[in-house]
Amino acid sequence: MDSMIEAGLFRAAMSRFAAAVHIVTTDGAAGRRGVTATSVASVSDAPATLLVCLNTSNEANQRFEANGCFAVNLLADESEGLARVFAGEGALSPEARFAEGEWGLRATGAPILEDALASFDCRLIDSRIVATHRVMIGEVRSIHLGAERPCLVYHGRAYHRV
Amino acid sequence: MDSMIEAGLFRAAMSRFAAAVHIVTTDGAAGRRGVTATSVASVSDAPATLLVCLNTSNEANQRFEANGCFAVNLLADESEGLARVFAGEGALSPEARFAEGEWGLRATGAPILEDALASFDCRLIDSRIVATHRVMIGEVRSIHLGAERPCLVYHGRAYHRV
Numbered sequence: 001m002d003s004m005i006e007a008g009l010f011r012a013a014m015s016r017f018a019a020a021v022h023i024v025t026t027d028g029a030a031g032r033r034g035v036t037a038t039s040v041a042s043v044s045d046a047p048a049t050l051l052v053c054l055n056t057s058n059e060a061n062q063r064f065e066a067n068g069c070f071a072v073n074l075l076a077d078e079s080e081g082l083a084r085v086f087a088g089e090g091a092l093s094p095e096a097r098f099a100e101g102e103w104g105l106r107a108t109g110a111p112i113l114e115d116a117l118a119s120f121d122c123r124l125i126d127s128r129i130v131a132t133h134r135v136m137i138g139e140v141r142s143i144h145l146g147a148e149r150p151c152l153v154y155h156g157r158a159y160h161r162v
Numbered sequence: 163m164d165s166m167i168e169a170g171l172f173r174a175a176m177s178r179f180a181a182a183v184h185i186v187t188t189d190g191a192a193g194r195r196g197v198t199a200t201s202v203a204s205v206s207d208a209p210a211t212l213l214v215c216l217n218t219s220n221e222a223n224q225r226f227e228a229n230g231c232f233a234v235n236l237l238a239d240e241s242e243g244l245a246r247v248f249a250g251e252g253a254l255s256p257e258a259r260f261a262e263g264e265w266g267l268r269a270t271g272a273p274i275l276e277d278a279l280a281s282f283d284c285r286l287i288d289s290r291i292v293a294t295h296r297v298m299i300g301e302v303r304s305i306h307l308g309a310e311r312p313c314l315v316y317h318g319r320a321y322h323r324v
Contacts, residue, residue, distance in 0.1 A: 010210035013280040018313040039203040044293035074235035118175040130207035151180040
């Protein structure tokens with residue numbers, strides 16, 4: 001298969017990736033928003049920088065760009081229910097999702113999950129659309145470390161712990 | 163800790179991420195190169211697109227940019243030894259690393275690991291330096307699926323299986 005890659009094949013191949021599960025959040029003038037994401041990568045430790053890819057098809061995801069900040073909250077094993085809520089299960093409003101979990105604030109105003117294994121509160125320093133997604137690069141302004149627990153992992157279209 | 167983030171703190175927090183382990187490869191006029199990486203993320207399925215972050219401090223990593231192609235080889239549980247070789251253990255030359263493992267070619271000429279869970283052979287469509295790393299975005303030109311096996315995962319500075 002050497003030309004256009006069919007989307008279903010790509011998703012099937014990507015389902016073989018094991019990936020940590022995050023809730024990526026923002027808040028500010030454009031409003032609060034949080035989504036479950038696995039497309040998160042470390043970019044640099046000097047200065048501390050990471051990136052997130054989010055679908056542009058959901059209009060509420062424009063709030064990340066508009067607010068100019070985001071937090072990456074790395075989920076512990078016990079947070080599968082929260083991952084499902086922020087992945088859209090139950091079809092709660094952007095605001096109502098935050099009734100689940102304990103949320104605080106640190107440097108940028110993006111919601112920080114108190115039970116996260118680690119939270120990275122970032123100022124958005126670059127944002128670009130690539131095909132269906134926006135690639136957001138953030139410089140980390142604050143780190144919150146929660147208790148050390150197993151990590152929630154998504155693999156083979158199911159949740160696991162490692 | 164609300165200003166500059168100390169690199170050691172960032173690395174400690176990142177070590178709580180569980181991440182799939184990949185060998186990212188290239189070949190072409192600039193020469194062959196392969197490195198173990200965990201900073202890999204899916205970007206889009208239409209068209210199939212992914213990204214990789216690689217350190218710019220190693221001169222041989224310029225070969226990815228110069229060749230204009232790369233392959234992401236997702237490692238199975240049994241490939242920990244290979245992951246260690248391509249992470250630099252044994253200090254083999256860029257070429258000698260490929261004596262380990264069975265390598266083939268598909269669309270772009272980047273080496274494809276026959277035992278990978280999945281390999282994504284990509285044309286480099288965007289490349290930019292962010293702090294110490296280069297963020298490379300690739301459009302997938304060919305996918306190779308290996309046997310379905312557990313996935314090799316790096317977490318807490320150790321290898322795991324999931």
